[in-house]
Amino acid sequence: MILLLDKRLPVRIPFSSKESLSSFFMKTADNNGMNIIEMLNLIRLNEKYLIHSGDIQRIDFYPESIFSLKKLQWYTGISVDDMNRGSFTKLIHTFNHSCRGESYRGLRDTIRSNYHYCPHCLGRTNAALLLWKLTDVEVCREHECYLLQHCFSCNESIKYKHLRIPSICPYCSKSLSVHKGVALDGTSSNLKHQQWNAKAWEILLNICDQVYIPPHELAQRILYILNEFNVDYNRDRICRNLQGYSINHLLQCARGTLAKDRSIHLSALLSILFLHHVEIERFLRMEISSEFLISLRKGDKFKLSEEPVCVAPWCPSYQKSGSLVRTGVNSSEKAKIKLHKYMACEDCGCEYAFAEGVIIERTYFIQAYHKISSHNLSSLTWYERENLMGLKKEKIRRVMAYFWCCQIISEEEGITTYGKIDLGKVQEFVKALDKGIAIVEIRRWPLWEQYGNYLIHRFHPDVMRAIIYKKMTMESRGMRDLKDEIIDACSDLRNKDLSITLHNVAQIMGISPTTIRKQGYSPLIEKSKQKQNEERIKELRVRVDLKTENYLQVKATEAISSVELFQVLEISYSSLKKSSPELALYINKVRKEHNAEVLLNNRMSLFRA
Template sequence: MFKKYPIKRRIAHDESLLSYLISVADSHGVDILILLEMIKLNEKFRMHSGDLKRVDFYPGSIINLDKLCYVTSLKHYEINNSTFTNVINIFNESAKGESCRVLNNMIRENLFYCPDCLKNSKQLSLLWKIDGINMCFEHRCKLLSTCCQCLEPIKYKNIRVINHCPHCSKKLSDVKTDKDISENELNYQEWLIDNWKYLLNYSGNRLSSSETALRILYVLNEQQNKYSKELVKMNGYQGRLEQLLQCARGTLTKKKAVHISMLLSTLYSQGIHIKDFLKLTLPTEFIDSLHEKSIGHWASTNSCIAPWCLNYGKKGLLIATGSMNSVKRGKALTYYMACPECGCEYALDSEKHLVERTYFIHAFTILEKINISKLTWPEKEKVMGLKRDRIRRVLAYFQSRRTFAYECIDCIPAIDNQLLQLLVDKIQQGTDIQEIRFWQQWINYDQYLLYRFHHKVISILITNPYLQKSGKNSDPCFKKLITATCEEFLKNNININLPSVSLAAGTSSTTIRSKDCSDVVISFRIKQTEHRREKLIQEIEQKVIAYFDKHVGEKIFSQKLYAAINVQYPYLKLHAFWLAEKIEQMRKEHNLQAHDAA
C-alpha cells in the first residue's frame, strides 16, 4: 500500500528527479530509500543506496512511474524532463532503456554544484550531473566538486538533505564562488548547456545508431550531396572514423551506439546546434554515394580476371554482392563481388587487391597445360590441388563452355536447350537450386553439374538474390503461418530456429529462406533471447538478495558470491552492467557494516 503525499511545490525547471524526491522525503521526515520502497517497480527487490544514481538515469527501470505520479502528483512528461529519459529515448534502439550506452561515463556519481543556486533555490540541477558541464551559466561561476568546509567529495547516494554536506553537515552554499572563466570556455559552456537543455526536454522522433552516424557524416561532409572521405577527415572526427562509416552503412556485425560526447564535439566544431541536427533531412544522393564507396565503388573500379570470360579486363561489369568479412588461405577478405558472365566470385584482400574466392581460374591455369581426363581420381586431386567434388564442378563448368578441345566429362549427352530453358525458367520463378538437383531428368550428378554451371544459369543465380529482395517470392499466407508458429514457440518457450520452425510448420528451411521468411524467424529468436535474458537477470536479483540475507554480519567476497548465484561476472557486466555495479556497491556497504559490527 502507498499513500499520496501532500506536496507543497512542483518540480522546478532543470531540477533532477532525485533532488525533488530527496526534498519530498526530507520534508516528510523519511529517508529517500523508504520513499523509493513505496514506489519501486520490482516488489521483490530491496532498494539500496546504490540505486539512487539510477533514479535520474532511467527511472522507469526501477520505479513504478504510475505510482510515482500518484504519490507526488507529477506528470509523466515532468519525470522525463527531469531525468535522462528523453535523451535515451532519442538514441536508444534497445527495448530496455537502462542498457543504453550512449551516455557511458557521462553521468557523474559525485556532486558538482553552484553555491549561489543552492542558496537561492535549494535544489540540484540535472545539468550538474553531466560530465563536461563545469560552470553555472546563470551566475557565471565554476561548479564546485567538494565541500569547502571539510574538502570531501560528495556522492549522490549519500545526500539526504539538499545544501548540506553529508560528512560535516555544513551548508554547501556558505562559500564564495570562482568567477575566473576565460571567454572561450564561457562560450563553449554556454553552447554545451543550451544543447543539453534542448536534449533533456526533447520528445520528438527517435534516431537509430545508423541514422545518427549518417547525420554526423553529413555534417562532417559540410552538408554536401556527394560524400568526400578527404573532406570528412579534414574536419576531424574525434572517434574512430571507420567504425562511424560502418555504423552508417549498417555493416557492423554488432550494433554500437554513437556516443553522445562524439556527437556534441562534432556539432560544436561545425557550429551546429543539436536542434538543427535533429531536424536534418539527408539527400538520397549523399546516402547513395556513401554506400557506393563501401561496395559499388570497388565493383566499378575492378574487372573480371578470368582469361576465358567475355568481360575479361572490362571495368564496371562486376556485381557487388556484399561487404562481408572472412579469412581464406590465411588472408582477410572483404567487399565481395561476382562476374555475372563467368560466375567467378571475387573479394579484396587487406591491401585492396582483387583475389578469387572460387577456384575456376586456378583450375584453368592447370587444365590448359594438362589433360587430366585419363587420370585416376587420386591423380586428379594431386594435380589440381582440389577435392573430388570441386574437380567435378570445374570439369562441368568448362565442358559447358567448350573451353578445351578435349571432353572434360565422358558419357554425358550434349546440353538440351529445352531442358536448359526449363531450368532457367524454374530458377527465375523462385525454385530452389537444391530442389532442381534431384529432378528425375538427370542421368547422374555430373549431368546436373553440366547444366548448373552453364553461363546462363550462373548469371541468373548471381542476380537472383536482388530479384528476391524486391518481394518477388514473398507469400503473405506463408509468412502468416511462420509468424504464428514463432509466436506459439515464444509463448511455450520452445527454442526458435529454422529447423524447429520448419518442422512445426510442415515445410523446409530452404522454403522459409526462399519465401523471404527467414527474417521473421530471426526476429523472434532475438526476442526470445531477450525474454530469457530478462528472466535470468530477475532470478539473479533474487539470488543476490537471498545470499546477502543469509550472510548478515559476514564478510562477502565477489568470487564466492558469483559462484553461489551461478553466473559469470563478465556475462552480467555485458548484459546488465547496472546490476553488476549495484551488487558491488551492496557488497562494499555490507562488508563495511559487518566490520563496524565486529
C-alpha cells in the same frame, strides 16, 4: 520515521524547472521526515528487490526501469511529464533504438558519480539540476560561474550516493550554498566550448517527445557534416574532419550493415558539432541530401584493381607506387567488419586491408599522428590523452613508443622511463621471430627492464620489418585448416602429461590463441581438455584407493586423523573434493568406519579384561 503503506505522503512539494528527479525525491523525503531509501522502496517496481544507496545513481537515468509510475504519482503527486523532464528519459526515447531504455549506451561515461553544483542555484531553489550530472557541463550559464566540485567547509568531494539533501554536505552537514562560487574566466580559451556544451545539453534534455532519430540516421547526419555538406561522399575528407571517432563504426551505422544496432555516443556528437560550428537546433531539424545518401551507400570511387599505396605522412614511401606488400592473410572479420587482402608497408610498418571496397588502416598510427603532431602529450593526463586520440591507454603507449622510434616525438613527451634501445636486444628479437617464436612469448622475456622497454624494441624498424616478413611467409590463415594440427598438439600434450589449454596448444603450433579462437576451434580444445581431466581423475581414483587401503591395513589397530591420511595420500582434502567430490566423501567415510571399528575393538578388549 513515518510508516506509509497505502497512504499518500502528507507533504507534497512542487517540482522545480530543470531539477533532477533524485533531487526532487531527496526534498520530498526530507519534508516528510523520511530517509530517501525508505521512500524509494515504497515506489519500487520490483517488490523482491530492496533499493539501497547505490541505486540513487540510477534514479535520473531511466526511472521507469526501477519505479512504478502509478506508485510514484500516488505517493508524491508528480506527473509523468515532470518525471521525464527530471531524468534522461526524453533524451533516451529520442536516440535509443531499443525498447529497453535502461540499456541505452549513448551516455556511457558521461554521467558523473561525484556531485557538482552551482551555489547560487542551490541558494535560490535548494534543487540539484539534472544538467549538473553531465561530465561535459562545467559551468552555470545563468550565474556565469564554474560548478563547484567539493564542499568548501570540509573540502570533501561528494558522492551522489551519499547525498541526502541537495544543499547540505552529507559529511559535515554544512550548507553548500554559502560559498559565492568561482566566476567564469573570460580569457579562458575553453570557456566558449563549455558554454556551448551547457546550452546544447540543456536543449537535448528538453527535447520534444515526438522526435526520434534512429542510430543510422544520426550517423548519416554526422557524416554529412564531416563531409562538409557536399553531396559526393569523400572518405578522405571525412577522416580529415573526424575527431577521435571511428569512421568504420559511423559508416556501418549509416549504411545499416551492423549485425546489431549500436548507439552513437552523444558526447562525441556534440564535440563534432562544436568543431564544425553546427548548432544543436540545426542538427535536430537537419535534412540530408538524397544524393549524399546514394553516394554514401556506394562509397568512394576507389577500385580494388587500383594499386594501393602507403598514406602515412611520415613514411619515406608516402604515396609511392609499390610501397605496400601483401601479407599472409586473405580475409578475416574484426568487430563485425569483413576485411580482406591484408597489406603492410615495409618502411613504416603501417598495415592496411580492404573493407567494403575501401582501403583502411588496420593499425592506428595515422589516426594518432595528426593528434600527436599538434599536441604536447607530456602536458596531458592519461584521461585527456584518451579523449584526444580516441584510443585506450594501452594503444596510446604503443603509439608513443612507435613515434619515438620514428623520431617524431622526443623522450620528454612522456616516455622518459622506457629506457634506451639496445641493438643487441633488437637482434635477439629479430632472430626469435625468424625461429618462429611468437611475439607474446618474446614479450615475457626477463631481459626487458619493464613493459615500456619492450615496446620501444617491438616498434624498432628492424623488428617491424621482421614481423611483416614473418606475415608474408605465413601460410594464408583463411585457407589453413587448423583442426588436424590442434588434434596432434592435444595428443602431444596428453602424452607428455602436460595440461591441455588453449595457450599451450597455441604455443606448440606457433600461432596466437586468438587465431584458434576466431577460427572456432576452442570447443575442440575444451573437449580434449575434458577428456584429459576424466582420464586424470580415473588414475587419481585408482592411486588414492590403493594408498588408502594399504595405509588402513598398516594402522589396523589405530585411529587415523583426516590430516594424517591426506598427508599419506599426498593430496589435500579440498583439492580432492574439487577434482572428485565422490572420492573425497568415500575416503572420509572409509576413515570414519575404520576409526569406529578401532574404537569398538578397544572397548571389547577392555570389557574382556
